[in-house]
Every structure is written in C-alpha cells, then in structure tokens.
Amino acid sequence: MVLFEVNHHVSTEPPYSMVNYTYEVTTMETIQIAPEVRFSRIVQGLWRLKNWNFDTIQTVNFLHRCIELGVTTFDTAEIYGDYGVEEEIGKALLWDPTLRSKIQLVTKTGINMKSPSKSYRIGHYDTRYDKIIESCKQSIAKMNCEYIDLYLIHREDPLIDHDEVARALNDLKAMGLIKAYGCSNFDPFKFEALQSACGNNLATNQIEMSPVCFEHFDSGMMDVLQKHHTPPMIWSPLAGGLLFTSNEPMYVKVRRKLEEIALRHKTSPETIVYAWLLYLPVKAIPISGSSSVERLSAAIAAFDVRLSHEEWYEIYLASGQQRLR
Ligand SMILES: NC(=O)c1ccc[n+]([C@@H]2O[C@H](COP(=O)([O-])OP(=O)(O)OC[C@H]3O[C@@H](n4cnc5c(N)ncnc54)[C@H](OP(=O)(O)O)[C@@H]3O)[C@@H](O)[C@H]2O)c1
Numbered sequence: 001m002v003l004f005e006v007n008h009h010v011s012t013e014p015p016y017s018m019v020n021y022t023y024e025v026t027t028m029e030t031i032q033i034a035p036e037v038r039f040s041r042i043v044q045g046l047w048r049l050k051n052w053n054f055d056t057i058q059t060v061n062f063l064h065r066c067i068e069l070g071v072t073t074f075d076t077a078e079i080y081g082d083y084g085v086e087e088e089i090g091k092a093l094l095w096d097p098t099l100r101s102k103i104q105l106v107t108k109t110g111i112n113m114k115s116p117s118k119s120y121r122i123g124h125y126d127t128r129y130d131k132i133i134e135s136c137k138q139s140i141a142k143m144n145c146e147y148i149d150l151y152l153i154h155r156e157d158p159l160i161d162h163d164e165v166a167r168a169l170n171d172l173k174a175m176g177l178i179k180a181y182g183c184s185n186f187d188p189f190k191f192e193a194l195q196s197a198c199g200n201n202l203a204t205n206q207i208e209m210s211p212v213c214f215e216h217f218d219s220g221m222m223d224v225l226q227k228h229h230t231p232p233m234i235w236s237p238l239a240g241g242l243l244f245t246s247n248e249p250m251y252v253k254v255r256r257k258l259e260e261i262a263l264r265h266k267t268s269p270e271t272i273v274y275a276w277l278l279y280l281p282v283k284a285i286p287i288s289g290s291s292s293v294e295r296l297s298a299a300i301a302a303f304d305v306r307l308s309h310e311e312w313y314e315i316y317l318a319s320g321q322q323r324l325r
Contacts, residue, residue: 028070028071039149042287048289048291066293074103079113082115086143090145093145110127127153132153147179151181151182152206162194169198225282237277243269274286
C-alpha cells in the first residue's frame with residue numbers, strides 16, 4: 001500500500017484554504033484492450049513531457065514511480081513536443097532497458113505538423129500507406145522500443161482511404177511492429193467506416209472527454225463504442241487543468257460542484273472527475289496528463305469512490321452545457 005499526501009486548494013470559501021488529503025492507493029485495475037494487450041485502467045500521458053524539462057534520469061524515475069502505482073501504460077504521439085517526446089522516451093528506455101518489458105506504449109501517426117525540423121509548407125493529415133509504415137518505424141527507432149503496443153491514427157483525415165489504412169495497420173501487425181491498433185478523435189460515422197475496413201479490430205478510439213466536454217456523448221460515439229465493446233481512452237480528463245485554474249464561469253460552476261461532491265466523499269475534486277469517468281458503462285480509460293505523481297495518485301484514488309447515480313448527473317449538468325430532455 002502506498003500513501004501520498006496531496007495539498008489541495010479549495011476555492012469555494014475565500015480566503016482559500018489548504019486541505020491535506022491522504023490517498024491510499026489501491027491495486028490498479030487493468031483492462032484487456034486487444035488479445036495480446038492489457039493496459040492499466042489509468043494511463044499516463046506524455047504530451048507535455050518536453051515542458052517538464054526533465055533530464056533523462058528524471059524521466060526514468062518518473063516512469064518508475066508511475067509503474068510503482070500500477071500505471072504501466074504511457075501515451076504519446078509522433079508529433080508531441082514538436083516531434084521530440086518519443087526521443088525522450090527512447091533515451092529513458094536506453095538508460096534503463098528493464099523498463100520496456102514493464103510498460104505498454106501507445107503512439108499515434110497521421111499528422112504532418114509544421115515544424116522547424118520538417119519541410120511541410122502547411123500542417124496537414126497524411127494517412128497514406130507509406131506514411132503509416134514509415135512513421136511507425138521511425139517511432140520505434142526513436143523510442144528504442146522494438147514494438148508499439150497500440151498504434152493510433154491520430155485524427156480524422158478527409159482523404160482517408162479506409163482499406164489502405166487497414167492494410168498498413170495489418171501489415172505492421174504482421175511484421176510484429178505493433179500489437180494492436182485503433183484511432184483517435186473519430187466521430188461515429190468515421191469510426192464505423194474504419195472499423196468495418198479493419199474487420200472490427202480497432203482497439204480504441206482515443207477521445208476528449210471531461211465535465212466540460214461532451215462532444216462524444218452528443219455524437220453517439222459512446223454508444224457506438226459500447227456496441228463494439230471497445231473501451232475509449234479519454235484525453236484531457238481535467239480539461240488540461242482548466243477545471244482547476246480557469247475563472248471562466250463555466251469552469252467555476254463545475255469546480256464548485258466537484259468540490260461539493262469531493263467534500264461529501266472526503267476526497268479531492270480531481271479524484272471525483274476520474275470517478276465520474278470510471279462510472280461510465282463503456283469502461284473508459286482516462287489518461288492523466290500531469291507531471292505530478294501525487295496528482296496521478298489522486299486519479300487512482302477514484303477506484304475507491306462510489307459516486308451515486310444522482311451525483312454523476314449533477315456533474316454532467318454542472319457546466320450548463322447539457323440538458324435533460
Ligand atoms: N489523442 C489526442 O488528440 C490527444 C490530445 C490531447 C492529449 N492527449 C493525451 O492525453 C493526455 C492527457 O491530456 P492532458 O494533459 O490535457 O490531461 P489533463 O490531465 O486534463 O491536464 C493535465 C494538465 O493539467 C494540469 N493540472 C492537473 N491538475 C491540476 C490542478 N489541480 N491544478 C492546476 N493544474 C492542474 C497539469 O499540470 P501539472 O503537470 O502541474 O500537474 C497539466 O498541465 C496527454 O498527455 C496526451 O497523452 C491526446
């Protein structure tokens with residue numbers, strides 16, 4: 001059992017008070033997302049890794065601390081950190097080769113982003129066969145990881161050829177370079193189209209969701225995912241931190257509600273957000289984007305919170321964006 005103390009600002013009662021929460025970290029749930037791939041139910045995102053200014057040893061230590069908490073799955077993408085995050089992961093895996101067998105790596109392809117290191121005149125999508133194959137080989141080389149556990153098409157591409165994408169992904173699998181594949185930010189129609197070309201083998205759709213972001217409830221994506229028994233990975237569960245930092249009325253309303261419910265459950269508002277996501281029947285896999293292991297442990301503490309059905313709806317309605325008909 002690991003205990004973490006987290007200092008948390010409660011902003012409902014000025015002057016702001018500090019509350020100490022102690023998290024008893026329970027055993028991490030895991031989830032089978034493909035025949036050969038099992039993920040930790042909470043994933044650590046590395047999008048912001050370059051902003052953390054970690055040196056390689058700090059990255060290695062960070063990965064180990066996540067693993068100690070049971071968070072063994074890490075999310076990145078070719079373009080993260082201006083094409084630099086995969087390289088940082090690679091340096092960590094080179095520094096400590098024991099890491100590879102302890103973790104699962106998720107990365108993404110399909111975006112050609114304007115960058116000083118690239119010659120693209122404009123940012124655009126590219127999901128052609130050669131791009132997917134080359135990009136995957138480069139990601140593996142940069143990460144020194146031999147294979148990728150889950151490979152995702154990062155965004156919808158108006159020029160997508162579903163059969164060509166399916167062929168590329170299946171070829172990568174046959175070559176042993178990836179263990180499973182899926183997509184990210186696809187709407188229900190686009191998901192179904194790719195799913196059908198891929199013989200129902202999409203392992204996930206990685207989508208944005210939080211108490212201020214409901215696009216995928218409204219589009220029917222959650223229902224399509226349930227139909228396929230496909231767990232979504234959830235990005236920006238805390239709206240990139242805005243849930244706790246923004247003074248815009250929508251965020252403040254949600255924050256107050258989260259704080260109220262957190263007090264009831266004697267936990268932190270962050271934990272309540274994760275409990276809200278884990279409550280979904282679709283078996284969502286939230287990706288924490290924090291650089292702080294204490295904040296990651298707040299996410300894990302959500303396994304111990306039992307929200308009531310009504311509390312789930314209180315949060316669903318708090319921002320004022322969703323109405324019950
Ligand atoms: N598929 C896609 O298109 C896509 C898009 C975006 C992201 N992603 C993935 O999803 C992961 C998570 O996204 P995210 O980073 O936006 O997740 P997030 O967990 O919603 O946001 C993380 C950010 O919020 C801050 N934060 C957390 N709790 C806070 C608090 N109580 N007060 C103030 N700031 C707080 C963190 O700062 P600290 O570091 O200081 O804690 C960090 O900057 C990414 O790393 C990436 O892997 C995927």
